[in-house]
């Protein structure tokens with residue numbers, strides 16, 4: 211029997227969870243995932259041992275009742291232990307196999323998956339400096355992903371400033387990715403690393419804006435990534451190439467469908 215290296219609780223499916231799962235495909239880390247559809251996560255007790263709550267446990271009088279703060283509306287049920295392990299109270303929420311240590315932020319969960327494997331298969335670079343360069347890409351992806359999160363949550367009713375801010379973040383991020391891919395086959399060098407995995411998941415998630423073209427049009431706006439293939443051809447091809455590989459496709463499913471056209 212193989213033992214668990216990492217446990218993750220989240221709404222599912224979630225591209226932020228796929229980061230660790232894709233890494234696991236390459237390095238063999240055993241990851242146990244639990245959770246439910248986004249709209250059902252309010253029926254769960256958020257804890258190191260998450261469980262579905264009975265109807266009579268889901269009341270405002272519950273000691274676990276908290277107001278959703280980012281992306282969730284209404285009441286969520288989070289234990290004090292959960293909030294100690296996860297001070298920002300977010301999912302994906304990872305735990306060490308014994309549940310004692312909480313790991314938050316999907317890029318850190320991705321790192322934890324790779325660190326927990328017996329052989330990281332070079333996903334985190336060959337030495338301190340390569341690992342640190344990979345961290346640089348992960349940080350840049352997190353900054354982009356935060357902008358994308360705000361943009362997508364508000365996409366039905368954007369201010370001029372919000373749209374311009376996202377357009378600026380997009381141009382900055384993609385310009386860097388395009389340049390990095392001008393000199394090497396992968397973002398951080400000649401081999402696949404965590405940088406590429408985070409890029410596919412974070413940028414792939416941003417590209418959900420294509421499903422809101424009508425909502426954008428009503429606001430006299432166009433999808434920011436409408437000219438992605440022409441403006442950032444290397445970054446675009448890298449996304450499609452990686453997304454089609456079996457280790458990615460197993461988790462992404464048809465998430466990138468329609469982009470190639």
Ligand SMILES: N[C@@H](CCC(=O)N[C@@H](CS)C(=O)NCC(=O)O)C(=O)O
Nearest residue numbers: 278279280281282299300301315316
């Ligand atoms: N940058 C974080 C984002 C996590 C995040 O913001 N999660 C939101 C849902 S999208 C959450 O758990 N919100 C909990 C709440 O609303 O209380 C990551 O990559 O893990």
